[in-house]
Amino acid sequence: QVQLVQSGTEMKKPGASVKVSCKASGYSFTTYYVHWVRQAPGLGFEWLGIINPNTGITKYAQKFQGSVTMTSDTSTSTVYMELSSLRPDDTAVYYCAREAGPGGWFDPWGQGTLVIVSS
Amino acid sequence: DIQMTQSPSSLSASVGDRVTITCRTSQSIGSYLNWYQQKPGKAPKLLIYVASRLQSGVPSRFSGSGSETDFTLTISSLQPEDFATYYCQQSFNSPRTFGQGTKVEIK
Numbered sequence: 444q445v446q447l448v449q450s451g452t453e454m455k456k457p458g459a460s461v462k463v464s465c466k467a468s469g470y471s472f473t474t475y476y477v478h479w480v481r482q483a484p485g486l487g488f489e490w491l492g493i494i495n496p497n498t499g500i501t502k503y504a505q506k507f508q509g510s511v512t513m514t515s516d517t518s519t520s521t522v523y524m525e526l527s528s529l530r531p532d533d534t535a536v537y538y539c540a541r542e543a544g545p546g547g548w549f550d551p552w553g554q555g556t557l558v559i560v561s562s
Numbered sequence: 563d564i565q566m567t568q569s570p571s572s573l574s575a576s577v578g579d580r581v582t583i584t585c586r587t588s589q590s591i592g593s594y595l596n597w598y599q600q601k602p603g604k605a606p607k608l609l610i611y612v613a614s615r616l617q618s619g620v621p622s623r624f625s626g627s628g629s630e631t632d633f634t635l636t637i638s639s640l641q642p643e644d645f646a647t648y649y650c651q652q653s654f655n656s657p658r659t660f661g662q663g664t665k666v667e668i669k
Contacts, residue, residue, distance in 0.1 A: 478658065480658075487649070487660055487661070487662045487663055488649065488651075488660040490656070490657045490658040490659065493656065502656055504657045505657075538605060538606075542653075543608075543611075544611065546594060546596075546611055546612040546653055547594060547596075547654075548596040548608055548611035548612070548651075548653055549596070549606070549608065549651070550608040550617065551605075551608075552605040552606055552607075554604075554605055555605050
C-alpha cells in the first residue's frame with residue numbers, strides 16, 4: 444500500500460539542526476510531489492514547503508526561507524527535511540505528505556516526527 | 563496568504579446526530595478545498611478532496627459541498643469513531659493553509 448514512513452523522535456538544543464527523513468513505498472516515488480507540514484503541541488498546521496522528488500526543485504514558505512532545506516534521494520525513495528537554527532518554538536510534530544492528485548490534496552501523510560527543542 | 567476560517571471551533575454531539583462544519587476562505591479558491599480527520603496522536607486522514615469528492619474507503623455519511631469561498635463538511639449520522647478533530651485545507655496556491663480545526667466531542 445502507499446505509505447510514508449518517517450524517522451523517529453529527535454531532541455535538540457537551541458541553535459542546532461535537525462534532519463527528518465520520509466521514506467516512500469507502494470507508488471512511483473518520482474511521480475508525486477511531497478509536502479512538509481508541522482503541528483505545534485495543541486495547535487494547528489503550518490506548511491513548510493514542497494519538493495519535486497524527481498528534479499529536487501523546492502518551494503519553501505517565506506517564513507522558513509534560509510532555515511529549511513528539502514532534498515530527495517531517488518535511490519532510496521526518501522525525502523529529507525532539514526531545519527537549522529532551531530528555537531524552542533520549533534518544537535512540533537513534523538509531517539511529510541504526498542500530493543496525491545492535480546487538485547493538490549494530501550494523501551497519505553507520514554506518521555509524524557516529534558522534534559523537541561530544549562536546553 | 564489565504565486565510566481559512568473554520569467554525570465552530572468545537573461542538574458536542576450525540577451518536578446519530580447530523581453535524582455540519584463550515585470553512586470560509588479569504589479569497590476565491592474554486593473547488594481547491596480538502597477536509598481531513600485527525601485523532602489524538604495520529605496523522606491526519608483525507609476525507610474529502612476538491613470540495614466534494616469522497617476519498618476511497620471513507621464512509622458515505624461524510625460529504626462535502628461548496629465552492630469559491632464557502633465550504634461545508636457534513637456527517638449525516640455521527641458514529642462513535644467520528645469523534646475527532648476536523649481540518650479544512652486549501653490547495654489553490656502556496657503557502658497551503660489550514661483551518662484551525664473543529665473538535666467534535668461526545669455530548
